[in-house]
Amino acid sequence: MQHQRASCLAWVVLAVLALSSCDARIIRGLHQTAAGPIPSQQQRKLLQNPDAPALTQYGGLTMENIVPKNGYPLEKHAVDTPDGWRLNMYRIPHGKGQQPGPRPVVLLHHGITLSSACFTLLQPNESMAYVFADAGFDVWMANTRGNTFSRGNYNYSFRDPLYWRHSIDQYALVDAPAQIDLALQVSGAKKLAVVGHSQGSSIMYALLSSKPEYNEKVSVALHMGPVAFIADIAPGVVKDMASVGNDNMFQDMQMPEFLWYRLLAPYVKQCAGATAGAECMSALNNLLFGPSSLIKPEDFELILQTWPASVSTRNLHHWASMFRTAELDFSRYDYGTDCTSTTMFQDSCNQAEYGSLAPPQYELSLITTPTVILKGTVDVLATPADIAEQERRLQMAGSHVATIEYPGFSHMDFIWQRQTQQHITDMIRYAKQYAEGTY
């Protein structure tokens, strides 16, 4: 009964997303600012792209608001990418009441619609950034380009469509390596452990399969609800987008940023005032990531202080087009074969970008980093079929160490439930096991 109501509400949200032509007009207006002149190398200056905390009626918390309040030291580190982005990482260099000094390093990588804040929002014994820090780790948190905290760009304002021309390829092949190198350089460690959630794991898979040298920099990869081959996913935004072709509708609307919070704000406001407010909020989670029986509905008000973070429409299109491919597909962005097209998504062609008609596949069988998969038994995004295929390819390289199952866990429970910290304890055990000689 509850489920039915929740999924009904989810469809209301989808309708808001799909039909909110009024919001679409506002957004189109926002993005119509013409591209300014590109600054020369001499006068390289960041354009005004302020941090974009979530819905302000829920506080719009920043890392600086959250982490020190919980009693932990916090550092912010910026890194410039070769293609003109300034990305911010956050670091908790040691646990509560501990002395600074060399210790094993772990990098936490958030999933789609999320940011580094997702690892710090709950209590010190519940959020994994704190638990790792208290267990003796130097904790680093990545932020992909364009999300809440990594907005800096030398060429484009966020109002410029070209600011949003990125998908998992750039996160995996440019952002993640820059952030891994920064963490190693600042900490002085030789290797680090990576923890990925959802798209954070997809990014690590893509990086480790494409740049062999990063397999030497990562001691162990710990993947919570990793997503790669999505042919099998249950209903949700990506599947709806893919099957109905909504991603192309957003292209027609010239909407390069998928502005979750602007689109959802009216709905969320209604939700908050309603008697079934909490249930209404959890419908949002159901829609995006599938139902959870472990996240406390009353926690959604807290969660909405940092979620959702911005996502580029191009990234959703990347996932939607991999879904539409009939065979198992985890590949680079598909520019298509028409080399004259200049639409928002098809602004080049595979031949020009890759020298082939089809985009190259990310080959998981090339990954040599020891890999542990954490699997929720009721996760509808990281499905059993997808994970089985990931395991099969990792086994070809001898890099699959273990898969651990968490009964009753759905996709977001790895981040937002507060009933058990078993998954964090398990990851810490593996990270320690592979930490010898890394720092």
Ligand SMILES: *[C@@H]1O[C@H](CO)[C@@H](O)[C@H](O)[C@H]1NC(C)=O
């Ligand atoms: C962005 O700016 C950097 C220099 O700041 C330059 O090297 C790079 O090519 C530019 N990228 C694009 C896509 O304009």
Ligand SMILES: *[C@@H]1O[C@H](CO)[C@@H](O)[C@H](O)[C@H]1NC(C)=O
């Ligand atoms: C965290 O600590 C609080 C008490 O301070 C406790 O109620 C809660 O159950 C703990 N959470 C976990 C996941 O152990």
